[in-house]
Amino acid sequence: MLELGARDDYFNIWNRIRAYAPVYDAGEGVFLVTEWELVNSALRNPTLRAGSGISAAFGQDSPVESVIRNWLMSLNGEEHRLARGLVSRVFAPRSLVELEPIIRKKARELIVPFASKSSNGSADFVGDVAAKLPSEVIRSLFAIDADEWAAHVEPLFLGESVHQQDGFAAVAGLTPYFQDKIHRSRNRKTGGIIDLLSSEDKQGDCLTEAEVIANSVLIVTAAIDTTAGLIANTLVELIENPDSSSRVQSDQTLISKAVEESLRHCPSAPSSTRRTPMDFDLGGVRIPAGSDLFFSFTAANRDPKKFNDPDCFDLDRDATAMLTFGGGAHFCLGAGLARMEARLVFEELFAAADSFALQEKIRWRVNNPVVRAPERLMVSSQLSAR
Numbered sequence: 001m002l003e004l005g006a007r008d009d010y011f012n013i014w015n016r017i018r019a020y021a022p023v024y025d026a027g028e029g030v031f032l033v034t035e036w037e038l039v040n041s042a043l044r045n046p047t048l049r050a051g052s053g054i055s056a057a058f059g060q061d062s063p064v065e066s067v068i069r070n071w072l073m074s075l076n077g078e079e080h081r082l083a084r085g086l087v088s089r090v091f092a093p094r095s096l097v098e099l100e101p102i103i104r105k106k107a108r109e110l111i112v113p114f115a116s117k118s119s120n121g122s123a124d125f126v127g128d129v130a131a132k133l134p135s136e137v138i139r140s141l142f143a144i145d146a147d148e149w150a151a152h153v154e155p156l157f158l159g160e161s162v163h164q165q166d167g168f169a170a171v172a173g174l175t176p177y178f179q180d181k182i183h184r185s186r187n188r189k190t191g192g193i194i195d196l197l198s199s200e201d202k203q204g205d206c207l208t209e210a211e212v213i214a215n216s217v218l219i220v221t222a223a224i225d226t227t228a229g230l231i232a233n234t235l236v237e238l239i240e241n242p243d244s245s246s247r248v249q250s251d252q253t254l255i256s257k258a259v260e261e262s263l264r265h266c267p268s269a270p271s272s273t274r275r276t277p278m279d280f281d282l283g284g285v286r287i288p289a290g291s292d293l294f295f296s297f298t299a300a301n302r303d304p305k306k307f308n309d310p311d312c313f314d315l316d317r318d319a320t321a322m323l324t325f326g327g328g329a330h331f332c333l334g335a336g337l338a339r340m341e342a343r344l345v346f347e348e349l350f351a352a353a354d355s356f357a358l359q360e361k362i363r364w365r366v367n368n369p370v371v372r373a374p375e376r377l378m379v380s381s382q383l384s385a386r
Contacts, residue, residue, distance in 0.1 A: 001032065001294060005270065005372040006364040011311065014299040023283040029291045031282075034299035036306035036323065038283045042293060043327035048274040049076050050330065067175050071214040073330060080329060082205050087215055089196050090141065091333045096340060099137070103341055106136050107348045115353035118381040122359040125235055125377040129349075131158055131228040134341055138223040142216075143192030144181075152177045157224045160376075162367065169367070170225075174217045182212060193219060219334075227338045229268025229373030230259070231345050236374065237262045239356050241313045248315070249354045252347055257315050259342045264322035265313050270298040270372045272326050297323045298372070353381040 004010055014034060017024060022035035033039050042048060050073060072083050110129045117123040135157055139149045156162070156170040182194060189195050197215055200206045207215065238245040238258060248254045272295045280287045287293070301322045302310040308317075325332040332338075359378040365371055 001026065001030075001271075001296075003366075003369065005369070006366045010364075010372070011298065011302065014296050015302060015311075017296070018299040018303065023285040023287075025285070026294070029288075030294055031285070031287055031291055032294050032296060033282065034296045034303075035283065036300040036303035036321070039295045039297070039300040039323055040327060042274060042282060043272070043295065043323065043330075045274075046329070047277065048280075048293070049277050050074050050080070050273075050275065067171060067214045067217055071211075071218040072333075073218070082201075083207060083211060083215070084329070084333070086197060086199075086201055086205070086207055087219075088333055090193050090219065091337055093336070096336050099141075099337070100340060100344070102140065103133070103137055104344045104348065106140075107133055107341075107344045110136075111345070111348040111352050115349070115381060115383060118356075118379050119353060119383045122378045122380045125379045126228065126232050126374055127158060127376060129345065130231040130235075130377070131224060133231070133345060134224045134227040134338075137337075137341060138220055141193050142220075143190050153220065157228075170221055171217055174220055175213065178213045178216045182209065182216075222332075223334060223337070225368055225371050225373070226269045227334075227341055229371050230263065230338055231342050232374050232377050233266045233268055233372075234259055234262040234342060234346065235349075235356065235377065235379070236358075236362065237266060237313050239358055239379075244313060244315050245356070248346070249350050252350060254315055255343055255346045255350070256339075257319075258346065259339060260319040260322070261313055261315060261317055262342075263324045264301045264307070264317075264319040266372070267297050267301060267322075267324040268371055268373045269324060269332075271296055271370065272330070295323075350384070352384055354384050355382040356380070 004013055007013065017032060018034035022033070022038055024032040024034070026032050033042060072080070072087055075083055107129075110132055114123050114125065114128045117128070118125075135149075135154060139146065139153070144153075153174065156173045162169075178194075182198075185194060194212065194216060197207055197212045238248060244258065248258050274293045274295070276287050276289055276291045276293065278289045280289070280291075282293070301307070301324065304310050306321060325335040357380050359380050362377065363375045365373050365375050
């Protein structure tokens with residue numbers, strides 16, 4: 001199921017699965033859940049446990065399995081509540097307000113050369129902007145020196161060679177880096193996210209060192225890969241829907257609507273999982289204890305029972321019911337940051353250039369099985385007359 005992300009008929013496949021069986025027994029204890037109402041209710045069901053989808057995607061016996069087991073998305077109950085409370089301090093609303101001018105400045109610094117290059121031929125929007133911005137944002141949040149980041153982290157996410165790496169290369173590379181960094185930072189402040197993750201909350205609770213390492217790895221991988229995918233996918237949507245692109249160019253208040261509709265129509269994080277600790281009924285299907293529920297946000301977000309004409313990209317749609325950020329106790333903590341980064345990128349992009357066009361067929365990523373996004377996006381443009 002995860003390998004479908006690189007196929008051109010990706011959305012049609014999920015639409016057919018949903019029409020055939022909203023809860024489908026795929027074998028080996030995995031049930032595909034594709035109807036919006038069923039996905040939404042299951043995400044919010046407190047009896048379900050964190051699923052094994054991420055670790056299964058990367059290989060249960062892989063070197064990264066122990067890291068994945070300790071990060072936030074894999075925890076349950078009180079253990080999850082404690083860890084989420086500590087990690088959520090990184091993404092507090094006040095922090096996002098303070099970040100906006102910093103992110104806008106970084107976005108402008110990337111957009112201006114991209115616009116110049118793409119207006120004189122073509123430029124890779126993914127490598128030059130979509131992946132570069134979230135990488136720079138998360139680097140600043142970790143308060144890591146640019147040269148150190150370029151040496152140890154950027155090669156895991158940026159550059160052509162990344163797409164030839166195996167699925168767990170980024171997690172496997174980040175784990176020893178953060179282990180070493182946390183050991184070297186012991187008893188002294190770094191001024192960034194590691195300090196927040198390592199500090200006690202008001203009740204005196206704190207994460208273990210293994211959890212600090214695991215959640216540092218999680219924050220970096222999620223912040224770069226899925227946000228880069230959101231930004232790149234949104235430009236693809238606007239290029240493929242020129243009427244919508246023209247409206248956004250003439251009225252930048254529609255940028256947030258474009259981002260929300262992109263999140264619904266082409267989610268870069270297209271799935272999630274839960275595990276059933278007991279026999280469980282969903283959509284009239286009896287699911288045995290110990291099964292994995294695989295939620296397709298791609299299918300749920302295009303459920304015609306929930307959204308009118310769901311395969312159409314529509315700026316006038318109310319897309320707030322989309323499920324791309326999950327729901328319930330495991331709702332994505334970085335949703336606000338991802339939305340803000342995407343909005344600021346397109347505000348700066350449409351101030352600098354317009355009339356975008358793809359210069360080569362899109363190749364969808366195959367190196368990360370839980371992300372749906374282009375490997376690269378060769379784009380031409382015209383400089384804005386504004």
